[in-house]
Amino acid sequence: MKVEVISRENIQPSSPTPNHLKKFNLCLLDQLIPAPYAPIVLFYPNLNDIKLREKSALLKKSLAQTLSSFYPLAGRFKDELSIDCNDQGVNYVTTNVNCHLIDYLNEPNLESIGQFLPCQPPFKVLGVGDYVTNIQINVFECGGIAIGLCIAHKVLDGAGLSTFLKNWSGLVTCPNLMANYLFPSEDLWLRDTSMTMWSSMFKKGNFVTKRFVFNDFAIDNLKRMSTSAHIKYPTKVEVVSSFIWKCLIASNKKSNSLLTHIVNLRSRAAPALPENILGNLIWLSSARNNTAKCDVVLADLVNQVRRSISRIDDCYVKRLRGDEGCSLMRKSLKEIGDFCSKGANHYGFSSWCKFGFYDIDFGFGKPIWIPITPINHDLYHTRGALLEEIESLVHRHPSKLSMETFSTQNKGYHAETTVVTYCRNKKDCDDRSKLKILLSFGQHGRELITTELALRILSILSEEEFLSSAYPLNLNNTLDRLVIKVVPMENVNGRKLVEAGDLCERRNGRGVDLNRNWSVDWGKKEKDYDPYEENPGSAPFSEPETQIMRKICASFEPHVWVNVHSGMEASILLLALFMPYDHKNTTPEGLPSQRMRLMLEKLNRFQLNDRCLVGSGGGSVGYLAHGTATDYMYDIARVPMSFTFERVLNDWSAAFFTLFSLGGVQMKELHPNATGSGFEKWVSIDDYLNGYLMERKSRYGKKMEVLELGMQEIRTYFRLFLVSSVLLMFMFCSRISKSGRQIVSAMSL
Structure with missing residues (x-):
């Protein structure tokens, strides 16, 4: 079977969206959704011989009319909290399929269903400027049609999708766009909390898609088997999901498991909420199986499923919307995440039975099949997969990218760090006139999204991916003048702990916060001070990871440093662009500091819609941080522009490329006659000793390992020696001075 694209176009609303409705705010519960899309394909046979041209015109006309009411679906993502309802339209694709519909349906290949979708799985994470709605009309040789839809899941759930399709097909079902008033959203705390939970539930690896058909007779049998004193009338959703759960328990060696159901909150509120509300008005119910026995009774599992769903009642919905909603959501998601992180198997279920998809009639009959297409739940790469992908990227673009790995150890603890260097012409990497930029990602193990951003930036630099059309930046001249070093995952050992189940771990492999070890x-x-979270280590640079980063900085001598994090508590801050200092609530004095602030303010205004706090880390977040990388880079390494970016989002890749452009301009204004080597750098005794000891270690490495003397210990002894020498010299000179005064006095007598 071959699916060939014959046209692409944008279908816009038939009437413009009023100015006061140009911004559509997503609701809080929309942040719960991990998948970009919940794709659906509706197969329609050619029963009434309506000509293809008439079908196509009918679909386009009715879609344009529908979008006038469902105007957010015709917009573009403004950020992770809102949609720009700019009427740019939906992505509308038409294809030809070189087979008959009946031939495909006789032996449907579930893995090929993705060809009927306008977005091919695995789906990419949606960012600023991306389409909200994508539709593909697939025309078979017989005249049958398959309508594939990929609408952003964070905009609507199954009930909302049903409302849209019913309106498009001619049923008068206008949308209710008040979800944000029911569950208002001002920041992204629920996204971060839910991502931690989802990461513990979804597993990365090979998977297959299978279809199991339960006819009426089979469902009736399951209902009889599930009837008990507790439940006299089990539903088909309860018995089918419990039966599958029972089979999975029996087939898996691990005894503990968790079953979750997506629950529609509309019908469970009191009074009930309208079914036509757009948004994800859903929550998760969870049932656990902790028994060590594999031969669990079906009726018992049905009872657990019933009880878990029934807990989400009108009182629960009222609590979710009330003052305790935030704490209730956090507690619920944390309990699920903690249970799964301990090795329990997760089985997720969702029912589309009551949405009426099989009643969607566009004028040429009802659909004969609506398969559930596979959803890619790989939220993040594993550390190994991410580094492998970066290595492959470097191999594909050897003229622009190079990669090296640094490793060191201290007292039996080993760490290694991968560094990727970008230079458009590798022969010019040592050109001292180029602007040098050093970017560090993944300094804290749990900050998974930062490493994904590193991969995204490298993919754009290699021109395998491109910035959104929302950012028409001409970067050719800028990139010619840059050398960029990217550390995609600074804290590899900490990331290992996170992937092993310690989801909130920020420290390295032996419990030290790398951003307190400078x-x-x-x-x-x-x-x-939190001794668990902020352990600074036994001494400055006691950790191999910070030793490696200091060595990279010393050899590269960057002009711009950016330490990228995924954020703090949302109650404190949403987004932030920080400059020194972290250890005090002030910024440095002088022209360089003014230029740094000006640069961040421009970046905030033009790329990030003034969403970020700008200023010193210590003066903005409400607490001081001591021993941070950015303060070291500015004060000791003398990096002219040193920054910390907090709470990066999917659309921040464009912000970094704007930073690259602004960096060159600001550096010229600071040092108009300077080359790359022209910035004066103080060489501290630490740096001198570090270079000396590195050389000594390369010569006498075995002896150093036998003596187990770390560089920090030797440095400490040397400092003590210097201090002792100065004190002894002072005492000696003082004694001579006193003796001299006595001699002069005696002579005068």
Whole structure:
């Protein structure tokens, strides 16, 4: 079977969206959704011999009329909290399929269903400027049609999709766009909380898609088997999901398992909420099986499923919407995530039985089959998969990218860091006139999204991916003048702990916070100091990871440093662009500091819609951080522009490329006659000793390992020696001075 695209176009609303409705705010529960799309394909036979041209015209005309009411679906993502309802339209694709519909349906290949969709799985994460709605009309040789839809799942759930399709097909079902008033959203705390949970539930690896058909006779038998004193009338959803759960328990060696159901909150509220509300008005019910026995009774599982769903009643919905909603959501998701992170198997279910998809008639009959297409739930790469993909990227573009791995150890603890260097012409990498930029991602193990951003930036630099059309940046001249080093995953050992189930771990493999292990104001503890989260280590640069990063900085001598994090508590801050200092609530004085702030303000205004706090880290977040990388880069390494970016989003790749452009302009204004080597750098005794000891270690590495002397210990002994020498010299000179005064006095007598 071959599916060939014959046209692409944008279908716009038949009437423009009023100015006061140009911005559509997503609701809080929309952040719960991990998948970009919930794809659906509706297969229609050619029963009434309506000509293809008439069908096509009918579908386009009715779609344009529908979009006037469903105007958010014709817009583009403005950010992760809202849609720009700009009437740019939906992505509308038409294809020809070189077979008859009946031939395909006789032996449907589930893996090929993705060909009927306008977006091919695995689906990419949606970002700023992306389509909200994508539709593909597939025409078979017999005149049959398959309508494939990929509408952003964070905009509507199954009930909302049903409302849209009913309106498009001619049924008068106008949308209710008040979900944000029921569950208002001002920040992304639920996204971050739910992502932690989903990461523990979804597994990365090979998977297959299978279809199991339960006819009426089979369902009646399951209902009889499930009837008990607790449940006299089990539903078909309860018995089918419980039966599948029972089979999975029996087939899997691990005894603990969790079954979740997506629950529609509309019918469970009191009074009931309208079914035509667009948005994800859903929550998760969860039932656990903790028994060590594999021969569980079906009726018991049905009872557990019934009880888990029934807990989400009108009182529960009221609590979700009330003052305790935030804490209730956090607690619920944390309990699910914690259970799965301990090795329990997760089985997720969702029912589309009551949405009426088989009643969608566009004027040429009802659909004969609506398969559920596979959904890609790989939210993030594993550390191995991500580094492998980056390595493959480098191999495909050797003229632009190069990669090296640094490794070191301290007292039996080993760490290694991969660094990717970008230069359009590798022969010019050592050109001292180029602007040098050093980017660090994944400094904390749990900040998974930052490493994905690193991969995205490298893919754009290699021109395998491109910036959204919302950012028409001409970067050719800028990139010619840059050398960029990217550390995609600074804390590999901490990432291992996260992937092993310790989902909230930010420290490295031996419990040290790498962003507290640098030398500027190291070891100072505030009143709110958390010894678990903020362990600074036994001494500055006690950790191999920070030693490697310092070595990279010393050899590269960057002009711009950016330490990228995925954010703090949402109650404190949404987005932030920080400059020094972290250890005090002030910024540096002088022209360089002013230029840094100006650069961040421009970046915030033109690329991030003024969503970010701009200023010093210590003066903006409400607490001071001591021993951070950015403060070291500015004060000790003398990097002219040192930044920390907090709470990166999917659309931040464009912001980084704007940073690249602004960086060159600001550096010229700061040092108009300077080359790359022209910035004066103080060489501290630490840096001198570090270089000396590195050389000594390369010569006498075995002896150093036998003595188990770390660089930090030797440095400490050397400092003590210097201090002792100065004190002894002072005492000696003082004694001579006193002796001299006595001699002069005696002579005068």
